[in-house]
Every structure is written in C-alpha cells, then in structure tokens.
Ligand SMILES: Nc1ncnc2c1ncn2[C@@H]1O[C@H](COP(=O)(O)OP(=O)(O)OP(=O)(O)O)[C@@H](O)[C@H]1O
C-alpha cells in the first residue's frame with residue numbers, strides 16, 4: 001500500500017509487483033478508493049445502526065439503478081433527465097461565461113466602471129440562490145418563457161462570477177517587462193489587449209470554467225427543485241426524497257447521477273484546457 | 284567624439300525614483316553622446332543605473348531632469364518611429380508563443396507584410412542557433428536559449444539602434460563568444476548603433492568602440508574609455524597585448540571609483 005503511493009506512473013520503472021498487468025496497476029487506485037468508501041459506508045451503517053431510509057445499503061442503490069419502470073430501467077430514465085439538466089446547464093454556462101468574459105474585459109479597460117460595479121458583482125454572489133430560485137422560475141414561467149430558460153438563467157448566474165473574477169485577474173497578470181516590450185514596439189492599446197492580455201488570461205479563464213462547469217449543473221438542479229418542474233435530474237431528486245422511506249436506494253441513485261453529471265462537465269472543460277493551453281509546463 | 288549630430292544625445296539627465304520620503308537617485312547629471320554607427324558599452328557595479336539609462340533612452344520611463352534626443356527626436360517620438368530594438372535583462376518571451384512566433388511579434392505589431400516574417404525570423408533564429416527549436420515553447424528552453432530567442436526577436440525588425448541590457452549574461456563562455464562575433468558581424472554589415480550593458484569587462488573591450496564606466500549612488504559617468512582595437516575583431520584580438528592593457532584600464536577605473544566611494 002505505502003509503496004504504491006510513491007510509484008512513478010509515467011515510467012513505471014520502479015513499479016513493484018511486476019506480475020500485475022499495467023491496466024490493473026493503473027486501475028488499482030480507483031479500486032482501492034471504491035473499496036475504502038464502501039467499507040466506511042457499510043461499516044458506519046453497521047456500527048451506528050443507521051436505518052435504510054437515512055443511509056441505504058450500497059446494494060439497494062445498485063438495485064434501484066437497474067429496477068425496471070414503464071419507461072425503461074431507472075438508470076436510463078435518470079440518464080435522460082440528466083441529459084435535460086445538462087442541456088439547461090450548458091445554455092446557462094455559455095450565457096454566463098460569455099457575459100462574465102465581457103464584463104471582465106470591460107472592467108479591465110475602464111477602471112471607473114470596475115470601481116462602480118465590482119461591489120454589485122460580489123454582492124450578487126452573497127444572495128442565497130436557493131431563496132431567489134423559486135421567484136425566478138415562477139416569474140419567468142408567468143412571462144411565458146420556456147421552462148428550461150429559468151434554469152439556464154440560474155446556471156448562468158452561478159457561472160458568470162468565477163469567470164469575471166478569474167479573467168480579470170488573468171488580464172492583469174501580465175508583468176511589467178512584457179508590457180514594456182509592447183511599449184517599445186509602440187503597440188496600440190488594442191494590440192496590447194489582443195496579443196498580450198487576452199492570451200495571458202486564457203489559463204485563468206480555464207480555472208474559472210472548471211469551477212463554472214460544476215456550478216452551472218448545480219444552478220440548473222436548484223432551478224428544477226421548486227414545484228412545477230417536470231423534467232431534469234433535480235425533479236428526480238425531489239421525487240426521490242419524497243419516496244425515500246419506501247425506496248431508499250432511489251434517492252441515492254439520483255444523487256449519484258447528479259454527481260456523475262457534474263464530474264463529466266468538469267472533465268470536458270479539463271479536456272478542452274489540455275487541448276488549448278499547450279504552452280504550459282506539463283506536470 | 285567630434286561627430287556631427289549624435290544619434291543618441293543625453294544631456295544632464297537625472298532620474299529619481301520614489302517620493303520625497305524615500306527616494307533613490309538612480310542617475311545624476313548624466314551626459315553622453317553617441318554617434319551613428321558606434322558600439323558603446325555601459326559597465327559599472329550593480330545598481331549604478333545602467334538599465335535605468337537604457338529605459339530613459341527607450342522612453343520606457345521618464346527622466347526627472349535633463350533632455351534626451353534619439354535620432355534628433357524626443358524619446359517618445361523616436362519610440363513611436365520604432366527607431367530602436369530593446370533586449371531586456373530578462374528574456375521576456377510570451378509563454379503562449381513558440382520561439383518562432385515570439386520572434387515574429389515585433390513584425391506582427393508593426394504591421395510588416397506577412398510574407399516577410401518567415402524569412403526574417405528564420406535568418407535570425409539560425410544566427411542565434413535556435414533554428415531547430417523554432418516550434419518550442421519558452422518553458423522547453425534553457426535560460427540561455429530563451430535569451431537568444433529574445434535577441435532574435437529584437438533583431439527581426441532590423442532597427443537602426445539596438446539597446447541591449449546584459450543580453451549575454453545567461454550564456455556560457457563559449458556561446459557568449461560566438462554571439463559576440465555574430466553581433467559584431469551584424470553591427471558592421473548593417474551599420475547599426477549599439478548601446479550595450481554588460482558586467483563582463485572582457486566582453487565590453489572586445490565589442491566596443493567606447494566604454495562608459497558608471498558609478499553607483501548616485502549613478503554617474505566616471506570615465507569614458509576609447510577602445511582603439513582595430514575592427515574586424517577576431518579571436519586573436521582577445522590575445523593581443525593591447526586588449527589586456529585596455530581591460531586593465533577599465534578594471535582600474537572601476538576599482539578607483541569604488542574605493543573613492545568608501
Ligand atoms: N522602478 C524602480 N523603482 C524604484 N527604484 C528603482 C526602479 N528601478 C530601478 N531602481 C533603482 O535605481 C537604481 C538603479 O537601478 P538599475 O536597474 O538601473 O541598475 P543597474 O545598473 O541596471 O543594475 P544591475 O547591473 O544589477 O542590473 C537602483 O538603486 C534601483 O534600486
């Protein structure tokens with residue numbers, strides 16, 4: 001156990017136990033983590049005598065995933081709901097990132113604007129989104145907006161903030177000599193922006209987008225919680241908590257599906273980052 | 284120097300950093316006149332204002348007192364006319380650009396025809412020995428290679444004046460001597476004017492037509508030493524008796540100025 005922590009993954013040269021196939025060796029981390037989590041889960045359930053409706057057996061969750069319904073097995077139904085939530089989140093993510101980026105650029109270029117508006121931007125994030133989400137959902141529903149739009153708006157609301165803050169930092173991250181170099185070429189402000197500030201901000205943008213990817217999923221789910229919503233993984237979470245005493249595995253199935261969705265969103269952005277930010281020293 | 288109009292004229296220039304409470308006199312009453320086509324080196328202990336003087340000439344900073352003229356213009360006009368190329372003490376490459384794209388940067392900013400970029404940049408990269416590394420990112424280069432890339436960048440747009448702040452400081456002795464030869468070659472074939480900062484007395488003597496010796500706190504010019512070694516200079520130049528004589532002169536001046544300050 002202790003040896004395997006320090007192993008060098010890229011070469012595998014000092015790998016212990018050569019009898020182990022490489023794929024198994026690479027997977028072993030996931031296996032160990034899963035086994036450990038399962039042990040703690042079932043162990044605490046046994047030791048503290050936690051009832052099923054508070055913490056079901058892992059087997060009950062697994063069973064809940066495969067249980068058939070008129071619309072197919074539960075995992076398929078949940079996957080479809082997750083896809084719907086993903087769509088809402090993606091619209092919100094796009095909207096929020098674009099607005100956030102535009103705001104950051106504006107703030108960087110016009111200092112007075114930043115001074116005036118930054119407090120509001122920060123204040124916007126101290127508002128408990130859970131409290132205002134129902135107002136947004138109901139209000140937009142009354143205005144006749146399609147049901148997904150209010151969820152996207154909430155997702156956008158959570159997305160734009162990390163983008164504003166990080167991109168602003170990125171645009172300002174250029175060092176003095178890098179600016180003096182541009183000055184020595186008599187570069188225009190637009191050139192300095194396009195050739196220096198903008199590319200310098202890209203790694204910061206990705207830091208923000210990784211946060212925002214999961215935040216946008218959470219935003220969309222929060223938007224699905226108020227009554228009246230009919231689709232999405234958030235709706236299933238509500239259903240799951242209502243029927244938790246009868247079917248304790250199902251709630252956890254919906255939670256796991258939501259978590260997988262968030263992880264997938266993060267992984268997609270991380271992948272894009274790897275493709276685009278090629279100039280960073282590899283870890 | 285009894286030249287007609289100097290290409291760089293520095294007249295009683297002072298530079299004070301900071302405010303009334305905490306101020307550093309980086310330069311005090313510095314006057315210097317450089318004729319077109321000269322190769323002038325600035326030597327002096329760390330903190331004597333060499334980089335500051337270069338920045339004032341380049342209009343990257345403003346003088347507190349005195350006047351500067353570059354090619355007959357105020358520094359800001361000269362900068363906007365793109366009269367000079369600047370090699371910073373640090374390489375200052377842009378992380379997201381390959382070596383080649385970094386060297387193209389001035390051409391891109393100055394709106395030179397795109398068709399000219401590659402031939403210019405290829406030539407300069409070959410000269411600094413980085414042709415095989417044209418598609419590498421800065422983090423994949425050693426410190427000396429980064430510095431050479433930044434020299435290629437400064438030369439790529441063929442400025443009439445080169446302001447170079449310890450350009451070869453990060454290089455090994457062998458590469459440094461090779462770069463010295465290359466620079467002299469460029470200087471002689473393109474008739475540039477070069478103002479060159481270095482900590483190496485032998486490098487200064489080998490390259491320069493004149494050496495300006497500076498002293499710290501406040502930064503002043505102590506002496507100007509004319510280097511009468513004939514051009515073109517070769518590896519034999521470094522072994523000539525006159526070379527050693529001149530090195531001694533510069534070294535003694537530096538030492539005197541230092542002792543005089545204690
Ligand atoms: N931006 C600045 N703000 C305040 N003081 C400065 C600044 N730049 C330089 N100085 C001060 O001015 C003096 C001269 O600095 P300068 O960088 O010109 O020295 P230098 O001769 O180039 O030294 P080195 O050989 O170490 O590069 C130093 O005392 C330094 O502390």
Ligand SMILES: [Mg+2]
Pocket residue numbers: 333334335372448
């Ligand atoms: Mg310096």
